[in-house]
Amino acid sequence: xxxxxxxxxxDKCTGCQACTIACKSENNVPFGSPEEQxxxxxxxxxxxxxxxxxxYPGVNVELIPMPCMxxxxxxxxxxxxxxxxxxxxxxxxxxxxRRCIGCKYCIVACPYGARSFNYQEQEDREYLRPDLPRDFGxxxxxxxxxxxxxxxxxxxxxxxxxxFHRIDQGLKRIEAGEDIKIGVDVVPACVEACPSGARxxxxxxxxxxxxxxxxxxxxxxxxxxxxxxxxxxxxLPQ
Amino acid sequence: MREKRSEGFTVSRRTFLGLSAGAAAAATAAYVIKWxxxxxxxxxxxxxxxxxxxWVPTSCLNCPxxxxxxxxxxxxxxxxxxxxxxxxxxxxxxxxxxHVGLQVLYNPERFTRGPLIRKAGSAKxxxxxxxxDFESPPAHLLWPEAISQVAARLKKTAPEKVLIIEGLNSTxxxxxxxxxxxxxxxxxxxxxxxxxxxxxxxxxKMADGRLNSGYDLENSNYILAFGASILESERxxxxxxxxxxxxxxxxxxxxxxxxxxxxxSVTAAKADEWIPVNPGxxxxxxxxxxxVIVDEGLYDADFIENWTSGFDQxxxxxxxxxxxxxxxxMTGVDTSVVRRxxxxxxxxxxxxxxxxxxxxxxxxxxxxxxxxxxxxxxxGSIDAPGGVLYQESPPYQDMPPATGAExxxxxxxxxxxxxxGGVDVIIGVxxxxxxxxxxxxDWDEALKREDLYYVHIGPAVNEMVAYADVVLPxxxxxxxxxxxxALPGSGYAEARIKQPxxxxxxxxxxVGWILFDxxxxxxxxxxxxxxxxSGDAQTFAEEFVKYRTEPLIDWGEFKKKGVWVGQAxxxxxxxxxxxxxxFQTGSGKFEFRSDDxxxxxxxxxxxxxxxxxxxxxxxxxxxxxxDGNQNYPxxxxxxxxxxxxGWDILVEINAETARxxxxxxxxxxxxxxxxxxxxxxxxxxxxMVPGVVAMAVGQGHYACGKWAxxxxxxxxxIIALDYDSLSGQAAFHATRVKVYKA
Numbered sequence: 006x007x008x009x010x011x012x013x014x015x016d017k018c019t020g021c022q023a024c025t026i027a028c029k030s031e032n033n034v035p036f037g038s039p040e041e042q043x044x045x046x047x048x049x050x051x052x053x054x055x056x057x058x059x060x061y062p063g064v065n066v067e068l069i070p071m072p073c074m075x076x077x078x079x080x081x082x083x084x085x086x087x088x089x090x091x092x093x094x095x096x097x098x099x100x101x102x103r104r105c106i107g108c109k110y111c112i113v114a115c116p117y118g119a120r121s122f123n124y125q126e127q128e129d130r131e132y133l134r135p136d137l138p139r140d141f142g143x144x145x146x147x148x149x150x151x152x153x154x155x156x157x158x159x160x161x162x163x164x165x166x167x168x169f170h171r172i173d174q175g176l177k178r179i180e181a182g183e184d185i186k187i188g189v190d191v192v193p194a195c196v197e198a199c200p201s202g203a204r205x206x207x208x209x210x211x212x213x214x215x216x217x218x219x220x221x222x223x224x225x226x227x228x229x230x231x232x233x234x235x236x237x238x239x240x241l242p243q
Numbered sequence: 244m245r246e247k248r249s250e251g252f253t254v255s256r257r258t259f260l261g262l263s264a265g266a267a268a269a270a271t272a273a274y275v276i277k278w279x280x281x282x283x284x285x286x287x288x289x290x291x292x293x294x295x296x297x298w299v300p301t302s303c304l305n306c307p308x309x310x311x312x313x314x315x316x317x318x319x320x321x322x323x324x325x326x327x328x329x330x331x332x333x334x335x336x337x338x339x340x341x342h343v344g345l346q347v348l349y350n351p352e353r354f355t356r357g358p359l360i361r362k363a364g365s366a367k368x369x370x371x372x373x374x375x376d377f378e379s380p381p382a383h384l385l386w387p388e389a390i391s392q393v394a395a396r397l398k399k400t401a402p403e404k405v406l407i408i409e410g411l412n413s414t415x416x417x418x419x420x421x422x423x424x425x426x427x428x429x430x431x432x433x434x435x436x437x438x439x440x441x442x443x444x445x446x447x448k449m450a451d452g453r454l455n456s457g458y459d460l461e462n463s464n465y466i467l468a469f470g471a472s473i474l475e476s477e478r479x480x481x482x483x484x485x486x487x488x489x490x491x492x493x494x495x496x497x498x499x500x501x502x503x504x505x506x507x508s509v510t511a512a513k514a515d516e517w518i519p520v521n522p523g524x525x526x527x528x529x530x531x532x533x534x535v536i537v538d539e540g541l542y543d544a545d546f547i548e549n550w551t552s553g554f555d556q557x558x559x560x561x562x563x564x565x566x567x568x569x570x571x572x573m574t575g576v577d578t579s580v581v582r583r584x585x586x587x588x589x590x591x592x593x594x595x596x597x598x599x600x601x602x603x604x605x606x607x608x609x610x611x612x613x614x615x616x617x618x619x620x621x622x623g624s625i626d627a628p629g630g631v632l633y634q635e636s637p638p639y640q641d642m643p644p645a646t647g648a649e650x651x652x653x654x655x656x657x658x659x660x661x662x663x664g665g666v667d668v669i670i671g672v673x674x675x676x677x678x679x680x681x682x683x684x685d686w687d688e689a690l691k692r693e694d695l696y697y698v699h700i701g702p703a704v705n706e707m708v709a710y711a712d713v714v715l716p717x718x719x720x721x722x723x724x725x726x727x728x729a730l731p732g733s734g735y736a737e738a739r740i741k742q743p744x745x746x747x748x749x750x751x752x753x754v755g756w757i758l759f760d761x762x763x764x765x766x767x768x769x770x771x772x773x774x775x776x777s778g779d780a781q782t783f784a785e786e787f788v789k790y791r792t793e794p795l796i797d798w799g800e801f802k803k804k805g806v807w808v809g810q811a812x813x814x815x816x817x818x819x820x821x822x823x824x825x826f827q828t829g830s831g832k833f834e835f836r837s838d839d840x841x842x843x844x845x846x847x848x849x850x851x852x853x854x855x856x857x858x859x860x861x862x863x864x865x866x867x868x869x870d871g872n873q874n875y876p877x878x879x880x881x882x883x884x885x886x887x888x889g890w891d892i893l894v895e896i897n898a899e900t901a902r903x904x905x906x907x908x909x910x911x912x913x914x915x916x917x918x919x920x921x922x923x924x925x926x927x928x929x930x931m932v933p934g935v936v937a938m939a940v941g942q943g944h945y946a947c948g949k950w951a952x953x954x955x956x957x958x959x960x961i962i963a964l965d966y967d968s969l970s971g972q973a974a975f976h977a978t979r980v981k982v983y984k985a
Contacts, residue, residue, distance in 0.1 A: 017488040019474040020884050021865050022443045023339040026877045030323055031340050036876035038891040039954065047880060055887045057929065061897055062519050066885055088804035127470045197325060200336035200481055201488030243513075 007187070008096045009167055010209040011196070012216045014226070017203035020068035022053050024108065027198030028072075029170065035125050038162060048121040052134040052196055067243075070204070072195060073098060073119040073165035074228065074236030079110035087232040090162070096237060097167050105161035112162060116232045122166045167206075168193035188214055192202055252859060259582065261553050294318050300327055300805025302415055302727045302739040304720035305347065306342035306869040307436060308333075308479040310342055311726040311806045312745040321348055321744050326481070329806040332733050333481035339878075340868055341481070346875040347868075348745070349827055352948035353703045358389030363714045369395040370692040371708045371946040375974065386752070386760075392763035393698050393713055396668060400696075406657065406666040407650070409434045410701070411870050412675035413725035413741055415788055416754045420672055423758045425645035426772045426969040432650035433657035435871075438679055439653060441972030443603040446612025449969075450620065452827030454632045457731025458595050460486040462629035465591035466585065467501045467532075469525040469615045473500075476863040479730040484778035487513070488875040490910075499591065501584060503528060503576075505860055506895070506937045507930025509885060518584070519932045522858045522976055524574040525602035526611025526843030528581065529618055530565040531574065535585035537561050542589065543623030550822045550832050552621055557835035564841070573844070575932065589622050591630025601860065604976050607842040608932050609969030614843050620833045625863060626825055627692065627816035635809055635827060637738040639791045645772035655971030663687050670698045672754060673717070675705045675871025677889050678877050678944065681962035682918050700757060705872050706946045717754050718747035724755065724785040726792055734812030738795055740788070740805045742811025842968065849963030850917045850979030857900070858935050858979045859916065861958045867941030883939060886926055891969035892955035893926035894982065899927040901927040904982060905953035909985040910980020914938070916978050918963050921956040922985050937984055 026050040028034060037047025050072070057066045079098045081090050087229075089104035090111050098112075100120075112120045175191030183193060188207030196204040207214035212221075219225075223240045298313045303324070311330035314322040325346045326337035359377035361870075379385065397405065407418055407429060417434075437614040447456050455649035460466070460483060466473070473483045490498035500514040503525060511517035520528055535544050537558050547554050574581075588594050596618035603612045622627075624630025652660075660666045662685055670692075680686050690697065690710040697859045699711035702719045716799045725741035728907065748754065761781045763769050769778055776786035789798050796807045815821035848858065866878040873879065880889040894912055896904075906912055912922045921940070931937060943957025965974040 013490075014492060016491045017493075019487050019513060020475065020879050021339050021484055021767075022344065022884055023337070024483075025881055026339045026342040027325075029877055037880045037889075038876075039249070040882065042888075042890055046329045053881070053887075055885050055886055059929060061899070061929040061931070061933070062517070064507055066507065066930065068884060069508070069511060124705065171439075198339075199338070200326075200333065200338055200484035201491075202334070202485070203488060203495070 006094050007208040008210045008237070009075070009124060009172065010207065010216050011072065011167070012205045012219045012239045012240065013074075014203045014205075014219070014241040015067070015069070016241065016243045017201045018054060018070060019163060019201045019203070023200055024070055024105040024188065024195035025049065025051050025200040027194045028165070032193035034163070034165075035123070041124070046122065046124050048123060048125070048163060048210065050121070050163065069240070070195075071117065071119065072238060073167070073202065074117050074234065074238045075167055075174060077235035077237060080116065080232065080234055080235060084110040087114045093169070095172075096162070097169050098161055099166060099169065100164050101230075102158040102161045102163075105158075107160045107162065116229050116234065117236075120162050122162050123159055128157055128190055188216065247854055249776055270411030274354040274626050275786055278854070288739040289565075291388065296740065299742060299744040300803065301721065301744055302805070303337060303341040304336070304411060304741070304870070305343055306478070307411065308338070308730055309414070309480050309739065310341060310481045311739045311850075312337055312344070313805070314344075314721065316744050317553055319745060321345055326593070329803055329804045331808070332729050332737050332740065333479070334485040336481060336485050338481040338484055339865060343720055343868055343875045343878050345873070346877055347870065348704045348721045348748075350872070350874055350948065352874055353749055354714060354751065356712055357716065357750045359387035360389060360392065361715040367710050368687055369709055369945075371704055371706075373704065376808065377714065385750075386950075389713055390760045390764055391756075394761055395716070397427065397761070397765055400668045403430065404665070404667040405429045406431040406433065406660055406669045406673040408669060408671045408676050409633060409673070410675060411435070412673050413720060413723065414728045414786075415725040415791065416672070418791075419758050419787065422642055422645055422648035422772055423651055423762055425647035426762055426770050428647040429661060430650050431652050431657070433654065435674060435679055437654055438973055442605070442967040443600070443612045443969040444968035446598065446603065446673045447616045449613050449839070450616050451625070451825065451826070453633055455731050456631050456637070457634050457734075458597055459593075459629050459632045459734065460595070460732070461489055463490065464496065464498050464629060466498060466506070467588055467593035467596045467618070467807055468500065468502045468510060468514070469529060469596065470504055470508045470601025470603070471502075471597040471599050472504070472601070472862065473597065474510045474513060475508055475865045477597070477599055479732040480865070482732045489768070492784045497677045499587070505930070506601070506717070506862060507933045507934040508862065509865070509932070512885070518576055518580065521573065521575040521861050521932060523605050523846035524570075526607065526614040527565075527570050528576060529573045529611070530561065530840065530843060531567040531570045531581050532585035532588065533614070534561040534565040534620060535567065535582050536589050536618070539586070541586065542621040546620065546623035546625065549741050549819075550625070550826070551835060552830040552832040553835040553837060555842075556837040557617070560837045560840060561685065564844075573846075578658050580941055586807060588618065591622055592622060593627055594622055595619065595624060595630060596793040601862065601976065604967070604974060606847045606965055606968060606974045606977055608844060608967040608972060608974065610842040610895050613836060614647070614840055617835055620835070623816070625833060626814050626821065628814050630816075632731070632734040632812065632814065634729070634734060635736040635812065637728060637736045637792075637795050637807060637809060637959045639726070639738075640790070640793050641972065643775060651975055653971030654973050655966045661686065664689065664692065668696045668698070669678045671707055672700045673870065674701070676700075676706050678871060678957055680960065681959050681975060682964040683808055683957070683960045684919060685964065691737050695848055698753060703872060703874070704946055706944065709946060715757050716749065716751040717757060718743070720750060722746035722751070723753045724788045726788050731890060732813075738792060738807040740801050742802060750889065753784040754979045755787055756780050757796065758789075759783040768839030793976050837918065839969070846977075848966055848979045849964070852979060855916060855979035855981045856934065857980050857982055858976075859914065859958065859962070859978050860935060860937050860964070860976050861940050862937060863941065864939045867939065872947050872951065873941055873944055876950045879950055879954065882941070885930075890954050892923055892939045892958075894923045895926045895928045895931055896982065897902045897931040897935065898927050899928050900931075900933050901925065906982065906984060912959075913985050914961060914979045914980050914982050916961040916963060917959045921958065921961055923956050925982070934968060936980060
């Protein structure tokens with residue numbers, strides 16, 4: 006079983022936020038409003054944060070793209086009373102909107118602020134996605150995921166899924182005999198959109214994958230290692 | 244507790260929590276997830292999932308870079324935009340603006356009722372209320388009536404009393420607008436683009452006689468970015484972003500980037516070094532560096548000897564007045580830093596000195612641009628790999644000759660015409676000029692004039708509609724036929740197609756169609772200059788694109804691939820004979836224009852220094868969509884990445900300066916110049932030169948719709964009207980302000 010991970014090269018990253026918008030567009034994540042921003046309840050599955058240090062003229066602002074860290078030991082999973090958030094075998098931490106009771110324990114537990122609560126009634130339908138299929142021919146009985154995205158659920162917690170639908174669809178294509186590789190031909194929307202090529206996605210267990218090779222060749226950091234969450238998103242510092 | 248909604252089944256949270264596990268599972272199972280229905284504008288009835296799907300190759304137009312994209316269209320609705328891998332210009336990638344295209348296309352503030360004609364007596368200016376201010380002719384008359392009204396007005400107006408303002412348009416629409424102007428003998432054509440690039444283009448043209456120079460970022464080893472936020476606002480943006488990845492980590496030697504800017508921009512944050520410089524001193528700093536290079540003999544003697552003219556005079560000028568020591572007070576940069584950077588620049592070939600928007604929008608911006616551009620010549624970076632290159636153009640089929648003179652005027656000329664009542668008719672194509680000009684109040688007064696007839700051609704409501712006598716709703720770029728020419732950057736030529744991915748929606752018409760109808764109505768028949776198609780107005784734009792691109796590529800293939808790419812670029816450095824063709828100057832060489840250069844020492848500001856102690860610089864963040872509209876929530880909510888803030892702008896002030904003024908972070912403050920004052924939230928920021936205030940442009944709308952209106956302010960409102968002495972471009976950065984708590 007593959008273990009999906011992401012490497013973000015902060016030296017190549019340009020802080021352009023194409024990742025953030027591509028994520029919204031791909032996953033039909035509702036956009037916010039000034040009021041929601043003020044109350045910090047706008048939804049993002051991915052966001053670029055700015056961390057500033059130092060004083061003029063020695064100022065330094067780090068722009069850090071923040072997807073879900075897809076932790077190996079996710080702190081959000083054990084706290085969920087409804088078993089709505091769970092880890093797949095390939096390591097992706099998922100959120101089942103149908104089970105979620107909106108208690109937000111997971112939001113509190115996540116050290117990375119990667120989770121958002123959907124306060125929105127979602128009455129604005131202008132930009133919804135009619136195309137996201139109900140499933141990709143997956144066995145819906147055994148398979149409990151957040152599909153379908155276009156029908157957003159008010160009052161549940163949402164999060165980044167590493168675009169699991171793309172991965173699963175890719176795996177099906179591979180099964181059907183297509184010569185493609187996850188991490189090369191099939192990547193999450195944010196990786197696809199990144200103009201500078203700062204984001205790389207692939208199998209951490211495969212020593213020949215792009216991610217493994219980058220991690221072998223460069224120093225890397227993971228955010229908040231002291232929490233022992235073992236994130237699978239790695240940053241290559243500037 | 245809010246209730247969870249579902250089809251025919253309601254359960255509150257508390258009840259849900261109280262259920263036993265088994266019951267909870269049952270409740271979950273009882274959830275009916277119903278597929279939502281969408282209004283597809285009469286297209287295929289949406290039932291469930293994907294019925295039709297296609298990827299349409301076209302190109303973006305949310306900024307002048309015009310990247311090739313592919314749009315996923317599902318059940319007749321555009322749902323996703325990604326970069327096209329057929330184009331290697333930006334490595335098949337796009338910048339964040341391209342994704343926003345969906346919200347441009349489905350902007351709820353688009354004109355939906357066809358052409359609009361102003362009601363007699365309704366006042367111009369201010370907030371736009373389509374119901375209140377405009378009447379719609381009966382449906383079947385809509386377009387013919389509007390077109391004939393505009394044509395009649397144009398016919399009875401002398402051509403010199405007509406002004407065309409061009410916002411961000413596709414290359415082919417730009418060509419058509421030019422052809423239209425020529426055919427109607429209209430010389431007054433002002434491209435809004437010149438507000439950003441006028442001075443810079445002229446400064447470089449003085450040296451090489453060309454308007455198509457670009458920077459070969461991909462192969463460069465050292466980049467001195469003078470007021471250039473390469474990753475935010477410098478074009479070609481998507482290519483810059485892609486090449487940034489390349490020069491930082493995709494080759495053995497990492498390029499060094501030094502950003503010289505009063506503001507710690509995103510580029511500065513990502514660069515190796517940030518050199519804070521006093522605003523307006525970028526040109527002088529370039530001269531100081533040139534002084535070091537010349538003084539220490541670090542220049543490319545071979546290039547200087549063979550391909551430049553005026554070097555001796557330039558050398559004498561540099562050595563007399565421009566030592567780093569003499570300029571230290573003016574630039575605020577330590578002399579040892581200047582010397583080090585100059586030596587690094589000369590030693591790390593190929594190197595680029597990039598003159599950006601921040602360095603050139605000054606009363607002597609043209610001269611500053613020239614001063615910076617000369618650095619490239621000093622180190623032999625002209626038409627060299629990793630230096631300056633000269634973009635090739637696709638060999639389009641010529642347009643039929645038109646009789647009129649070549650149109651095009653500078654911003655100064657346009658301002659004089661409008662502000663002094665020199666025009667009777669203005670046609671704006673995708674224009675939102677009022678938001679882009681300095682000293683907005685004067686323009687507002689001038690445009691409100693009763694007897695001024697303004698024709699607005701554009702897809703959605705914006706601030707210019709407040710002045711419109713007639714609105715002709717045009718299609719957005721995703722509903723249009725057009726070709727696009729790649730901006731300078733790659734060297735090799737590239738053409739891209741625009742083809743309708745949907746629509747045109749809302750009975751809007753393509754600009755080509757509108758212009759064809761207009762020109763035909765004015766002349767009574769199709770004039771020879773437009774007589775290249777079957778004569779059917781509705782298909783004119785498509786046929787025009789086909790006609791122009793015929794020498795490039797088979798039409799079917801162009802529609803399928805979306806991109807045509809020219810031959811690999813040949814640098815003159817590799818084939819010096821090419822230098823003979825490159826320089827289109829009087830001497831046929833690269834010219835150092837020493838007469839103009841001393842002007843970089845004079846930095847003029849509007850406003851008295853004792854009353855207005857601070858200097859205001861503006862900048863365009865990456866999510867300032869360049870079509871003059873901002874009613875795009877995806878762009879709005881992450882507008883200022885450096886501050887993790889959206890839906891607003893901030894008054895960015897140096898921490899020490901803010902302390903002196905008694906201003907704390909997030910205070911509401913007034914920013915006042917001699918022209919006016921605006922109120923916004925303060926951001927105390929270490930990344931600013933003391934005494935300087937920075938504000939982003941792009942906000943302050945009041946007529947664009949619910950996601951843009953009453954959000955932030957427009958700093959252009961308080962910028963005093965002044966011009967670059969050479970090009971007549973607006974000097975946006977030369978305004979003094981004071982800041983105080985609101």
